[in-house]
Amino acid sequence: MMDIDQQVLPQPLAKRALSAHHLLGIAISAVLYIICFSGTVSVFKEEIQLWEQSGEQAVTFLSSEAAQLAAQNGMSIDPNTAHLFIHMPTEQNHRAIVETDNKEIYVDRDGNLGPEVDRPWSDFLIDLHYYLHLPKSFGMIVVAIFGVFLFAMSVTGFMAHPNIFKDAFAFRRSKSEQIKQVDLHNRLAVWTAPFHISNSLTGAMIGLAVLSAAAIGTLKYDGHAEAVFEPVFGAEPEVDSTPTPLANIIQALNFVASKHSSTVPLFVILHDPGTRGQYLQIMSEHPRRLIYAEKYNFNGNGDFIDTVGSADGHLGQQIADSVYKVHFGQFGGLPVKLAFGIFGISLLYIIHAGMRIYFIKRMAKGHPSQNLERSWMGIICGVPAMFLFTLAISLVVPAADTSLGIIFWIGLVVIVIGFALRPRRRTNLRQDLHPSRD
Amino acid sequence: MGISDRASISNMNIVIDSVFALVGLSSGMIGLLLLYNSWSQTKRSPVLIGSGWALLLLSLFLWAYAGGADRGIALGLIVNSLLALCFVGYSASTQPPRKQKPAREKSPKQKSDQTGQAEWVKAFGYIIFLGPVCGVIAFAIAMGIYQTLDMAGTEKANSLVSGLFAFPIIWAAIVIFCLISRCKHLKMAILVGAPLFSVALLLAGNK
Known part of the structure; x- marks a missing residue:
């Protein structure tokens, strides 16, 4: 997804890192988009809860x-x-x-x-971001795995771009759609790296702690997983x-x-x-x-x-106790939340731009993937649409409060299928490649 | 100490914090400006680049004074990131508008959607297989790190948190390593040797 720079820098490692970035991207982008979208909204969960109540x-x-x-x-x-x-x-x-x-x-x-x-909608939102509406322990691990892959994406992105600093401000808006998207993808990814690296790691650590605690509990605390965290939380x-x-x-x-x-x-x-x-x-x-x-x-x-020692105890205690605020941007009031909102939207755009680059490249090579591209647009549009729809349902039909998760996923699947089956017509990508014909 | 004394000290602290924050903001902005100017030139000046990075680093220290050691650095990173995005926006705004040139089209090949889907299925399959396998290996290695630290007498909280953070980092590293490494022998040596060594450590430490 960083092919322009790749052409300039044909190092084998960069190429292989780009392939890995590409493979990880197409495998995880859809679910990652849902997790990141819900996470971006979750930054404002206190405000949403206040509004709901x-x-x-x-x-x-x-x-x-x-x-x-x-x-x-x-x-x-x-x-x-x-x-x-x-x-x-x-x-x-x-x-x-x-x-x-x-x-x-x-x-x-x-x-x-x-x-x-x-607060049914806030509960729906948190359940989606933490567990993807799966059974809690399992869902948390699944979400954490996506955190691991997001971190891997960040690392391979940097590895695939040896000129990352030289090009740190380059945004060739006047060039082709592909170059524009590559520049946006790379610039946003580089300058929001502290955010998405820390968030992917803290998210993954939180979710995978369940597994680690189970193992350490079995090995050292006679099967008591709760006892594993006693050195940290008392x-x-x-x-x-x-x-x-x-x-x-x-x-x-x-x-x-x-x-x-x-x-x-x-x-x-x-x-x-x-x-x-x-x-x-x-x-x-x-x-x-x-x-x-x-x-x-x-x-x-x-x-x-x-x-307990969270403020002045062992470094491990202080780090463990800082994970939540770092992940959700809860350390500077509304200004930091707004900044996290901007970084969250940037991350969503990074994911979307990465997929657009993929589809543009396929189109340019004569292998358009129109159904897949439309399905992807279904996810991009469907997630916010279903957020608004479930919010409306929670306000209008209180009896459906416990089913918001089911409504969300069924609605999203219907929207994605609807987008995929739309009658074929000239797409945005085709317009991007052939602007003069419109 | 009276309430008025506390209030005046609190107000003074706010003023001092604001000054540090303002200087930190300026330092970050000038640092980014130096980097922007230097990287925009064909011939880059190492002095300018070095000064730019130094000022960015200085801004983090100033933010640490303004907002608390750990929190202040986090605030500094946020502010500098937002400033950098403004520079990218400025860079974009200075570009001339895109020329409307017709692009050359390669004729679409047959079954292109099918090839795209096949690529996605391959990617999903690879990740579904690779993810858990790398996860198990990373888990063993992370537990081995935890055990090593524990055996070395590290504080329990520190060894636990090291192990908890090591798990996702090693998992990601192994996924990347599997995807980019060409040397099969090295791959096998690391993917089999490291977890075996970790399991041996775990067994030795928990007899």
């Missing part, structure tokens, strides 16, 4: 007393839950939520329960189910507010709530760091024990 009460601040009441109210509706989370309101998300193992409910600024959380204490009053969240939140005032509490997490073995964590964001949050640990009385 716009009727609920905005909460800009939840006091420690209100958080305590919210926890008590959460326990009253799901007393046997093993975990209780309070999603604290933040600058980006003016909502407070109490979550148990089975329920997720809004709370108002005083800690009183509101309606249940219902261990849960021994379970003691003797009933006791709910943990003192007020004291813990006040401790964080007074001793770590520059941090922003994101979650209050209560393990085994209402038992003697209960254990309280407050995840608090460090605004000038890439880490998701430091975890401050407290006992049931709200006395501070220690931190």
Whole structure:
């Protein structure tokens, strides 16, 4: 897909790298486009969630007393839950939520329960980007494999282009469509490389961690895969189910507010709530760091024990805790999200331009692939169309909320087939090759 | 310390961060301008290119001061990438419009769609076969790296995260190696030898 530069630089390695790039590209582009499109939209998932739940009460601040009441109210509706989370309101998300193992409910600024959380389209979006709507563990691995291939595509792209820096700003808009597309493909790919390399690696690492944990758990932790991550995210204490009053969240939140005032509490997490073995964590964001949050640990009385070490522990802990924010561009508010949106669109265009180059080359060699080209256009147009369609369905037909994934995939297949079977006529590529005839 | 003191310190920090960010932005912009100018010339100046890269690197350090060590560097990379895209856009805007020349057409060969589909089926088949095989090999090697670090006494969190990141990187590297390597013996040696060595390490470390 970088043939112009290839003609100038006939190094065998570059040629072989180009072949590998070409082969990987045509094999993975369609699914990669879907993953990247959903990922680009997912960057704005907080905003989408706010929009989806716009009727609920905005909460800009939840006091420690209100958080305590919210926890008590959460326990009253799901007393046997093993975990209780309070999603604290933040600058980006003016909502407070109490979550148990089975329920997720809004709370108002005083800690009183509101309606249940219902964000079907956001859930559809996240399920698509994380799992491609496949069973979760399997889907996550499949998506991760595409991350691996995207990384391989980036590396082969660079290998196939030894003059990558010399041509770093070249965009020969006045040349043929093929050269134009090659330049766009290469320039966007080079200058957005920090984004797509870090995103492909973090995405792949997240998904494949399931496999690694299973293996390490079997080898070293008697089959307990969860124990593998204890050196990074900390261990849960021994379970003691003797009933006791709910943990003192007020004291813990006040401790964080007074001793770590520059941090922003994101979650209050209560393990085994209402038992003697209960254990309280407050995840608090460090605004000038890439880490998701430091975890401050407290006992049931709200006395501070220690931190997990995400902010100042081992390098591995800090790196592991930074993966989420790096992947989703959550480290600089809306400006960084917008930048990630631009990079995401660039990546989508890189994928599309790569395929266009492939089809143009086939056309120029006298091997047009019109059905395949039209099918590809079906994917390019079908994915955004089905995103809008499922969004409309979720708004108009709430009963269909659980079927948005099925609707998306069936609709996409229908659109792709529809594009492929369109009556043959002069295509864009033909126009590109023969502009004077139109 | 009173609330007003804290507020004034906070305001001062914001001003200092903004100054660093502004200087970082300027440094990145000048660095890119130097690279743009140098790479646009037929005869390239190593001094200009070196200065351009140095200024880009400096901009990352300045962003690190402005936005926090790790976060600031990430912000710097984002800003420099966006600036570079602006330069590419400018480069495109300076090009004359495309001349409408008729291109020569090669007559389409018969069954061209079928050949295209066959190429796609071949690519899918190759990837479906190659992907999992390379994945298994990479998995073994990554676990071997984890085990080696563990046996060497590296902190558990560090060895775990190294192993987790090594897995996709090695997987991609093996896919690329399989696709571009011509030497069958070297291919076999690496694809069989490395995972076997890793498995041996795993067995030795987990008796």
